[in-house]
Amino acid sequence: MKIIAYGIRDDEKPYLDKWSEENSDVEVESTGKLLDESTVDQAKGADGVVTYQQKPYTAAVLDKLGSFGIKFLSLRNVGVDNVDADAAKRNNIQVTNVPAYSPQAIAEFTVTELMRLLRRTPTFDRKQANGDLRWAPDIADELNQMTVGVFATGRIGRAAIQIYKGFGAKVIAYDIFHNPELEKEGIYVDSPDELYAKSDVLSIHAPATKENEHMLNDDAFSKMKDGVYILNPARGTLVDTDALIRALDSGKVAGAALDVYEDEVGIFNTDFGSFDKIPDERLKNLMKRENVLVTPHIAFYTKRAVRNMVYFAMDANKSLIQTGKSDKLVKL
Ligand code: COI
Numbered sequence: 010m011k012i013i014a015y016g017i018r019d020d021e022k023p024y025l026d027k028w029s030e031e032n033s034d035v036e037v038e039s040t041g042k043l044l045d046e047s048t049v050d051q052a053k054g055a056d057g058v059v060t061y062q063q064k065p066y067t068a069a070v071l072d073k074l075g076s077f078g079i080k081f082l083s084l085r086n087v088g089v090d091n092v093d094a095d096a097a098k099r100n101n102i103q104v105t106n107v108p109a110y111s112p113q114a115i116a117e118f119t120v121t122e123l124m125r126l127l128r129r130t131p132t133f134d135r136k137q138a139n140g141d142l143r144w145a146p147d148i149a150d151e152l153n154q155m156t157v158g159v160f161a162t163g164r165i166g167r168a169a170i171q172i173y174k175g176f177g178a179k180v181i182a183y184d185i186f187h188n189p190e191l192e193k194e195g196i197y198v199d200s201p202d203e204l205y206a207k208s209d210v211l212s213i214h215a216p217a218t219k220e221n222e223h224m225l226n227d228d229a230f231s232k233m234k235d236g237v238y239i240l241n242p243a244r245g246t247l248v249d250t251d252a253l254i255r256a257l258d259s260g261k262v263a264g265a266a267l268d269v270y271e272d273e274v275g276i277f278n279t280d281f282g283s284f285d286k287i288p289d290e291r292l293k294n295l296m297k298r299e300n301v302l303v304t305p306h307i308a309f310y311t312k313r314a315v316r317n318m319v320y321f322a323m324d325a326n327k328s329l330i331q332t333g334k335s336d337k338l339v340k341l
Contacts, residue, residue, distance in 0.1 A: 011036040012326050013055040015044040016062045021085075024319040035327055049073045057326040061085035061318065063274045068096035075100025083326035083337075085318040086110075086309075088244065090217040094341035105325040105337035109164050110317035111309070116168035118308035119212060119242045120176070122266035126238055127152060131299045153177035158208025160201070161243075162188050166214035170196075173212070181207055205232040210240065217244035225249060230256040236263040242308040245271035250291060257298065264300040268308045277305035 017025055017039040029037040038055070042048045043062040049070050052058050058079055060066070066082070071093055074082065082097070083105045097104055125131065129147040136143070157173045159166045159182040167188065173180050182196050183204040191197065198204050201224070205211070211233070215221055225239065226249040239262055241248055250271055256262040270277070270292055281287050284296075296303045325337040 010034060010327070010330055011038065011055045012057045012059055012323065012330070013037075013052050014039040014059040014323070015042060015048065015052075016060055017041055020315055021319050024316045025323070028320055028323045032323070032327065035323075037323075044070060046070055046073070052079055053077045055079060056330045057081035057083065059083045059085060059322045059326050061322075063091060066092045066097075068093045071096035071100050071102055074102060081105075081326055081329040083322040083329070083335075084339075085322040088216060089339050089341065090244065090246075092341065097341055103329060103335075104339045104341060105322070105329065105335050106339050107318050107321040107325075108337065110321060111311060111314035112164035112168040114311040114314045115165045115214075115242050115308040116172055118268065118304075119169055119240050119266070120172045122242075122268070122302050122304070123210060123212075123238060123240055124152065125302060126264040126266060126300065129299075131302065135299070152210075155179070155209040156181060156207055157210045157212055158182070158198075158204040160184075160204060160211065160213045161215035162186075162191055163214060163216075165242075166212070167191070169212055169214060178210075201229070202232050205229055206234070208237060209234060210238040212240045213243050213247055215243055215247060217246045222246045223249040223252075225253065227252045227255065230261055233261065235261060237261070238263055239265040239267075241266070242268040245269040245273055250295075254291070254294060257301065264302075265295075266302040266304075267295065268304045269306055270295075270303070273306060 012035055014025060014037065025039055040051060043064055044060045044066065045064060046069050052074060058074065061084060080102055082102050085107055087106055087108055089104060089106055092104055128149045132147045153176055156179045159170055159180060162182050162184045170180050180196055181198050181204065182191060183198055183201055187197055198207065224247055230252055253262065253265060272289060276289055287293055295301045325335040328335045
């Protein structure tokens with residue numbers, strides 16, 4: 010049995026080597042290259058493919074895998090928005106993801122960023138670096154006095170809710186699917202509009218779909234409270250960046266923590282050498298603001314999460330090859 014793992018980073022390699030040692034019945038080949046039309050031929054002869062990338066898994070690549078008789082594609086991450094679903098189906102390629110490598114990693118990071126915004130730490134860091142140790146005018150807000158609106162109550166949303174509650178915040182939530190425990194607590198509101206109208210902080214934890222592209226647009230911002238805080242550790246496409254910039258300029262949005270950005274592919278996780286060389290003016294506009302925290306999609310990036318991404322994806326791929334079954338199959 011052979012599995013080829015694409016896009017293996019240096020920080021993943023030790024976990025892949027350990028998995029391989031523990032699964033000596035599997036031949037594991039790995040490459041740092043991403044899975045695209047120029048690299049797909051390397052998969053010939055393998056029984057399954059394990060990948061992580063933000064670049065699209067295109068129809069051409071999936072057709073090629075299909076022509077090699079490869080039926081199992083295991084992603085090392087949660088989001089499947091970059092898989093060409095029609096091409097996967099027509100080639101009978103079964104796709105697994107890792108739905109829960111560490112929801113807490115993302116939740117903890119999201120709340121950390123919110124606290125930085127509320128306590129104005131970027132401003133104090135700058136002032137202190139210049140020898141200015143005064144308090145005013147950078148007085149903070151307290152999370153325990155606020156209503157946090159959680160958009161989507163999957164694993165990450167629920168992990169975030171636990172932390173918000175620990176801070177004493179009032180939590181409300183919107184989701185099409187209601188979690189039975191949260192339902193009992195009565196935290197769900199009936200519509201996104203109601204969530205927007207009642208929240209001091211909006212914490213977004215939804216996957217990207219065709220339907221929710223730019224759901225935070227001018228219209229949505231206009232329905233929010235003045236001085237709302239926006240947290241997006243989920244997917245860049247959920248936020249209309251131009252509308253967010255307008256809402257920041259007008260003061261409608263008091264601050265934003267963005268771990269994702271709609272044009273991040275090819276930009277995040279790249280060293281450009283200097284701020285000026287970052288090739289995206291709109292992103293730099295956001296990064297220059299003290300009330301906007303831009304991070305390069307790192308909420309997930311912990312040792313536990315990276316280990317689980319490698320292990321769970323390899324386990325899922327092996328299970329599909331051996332039994333045709335996996336509890337991590339994605340309905341595309
Ligand atoms: C995902 O798991 O889909 C993420 O967004 C994290 C990714 C950058 C590894």
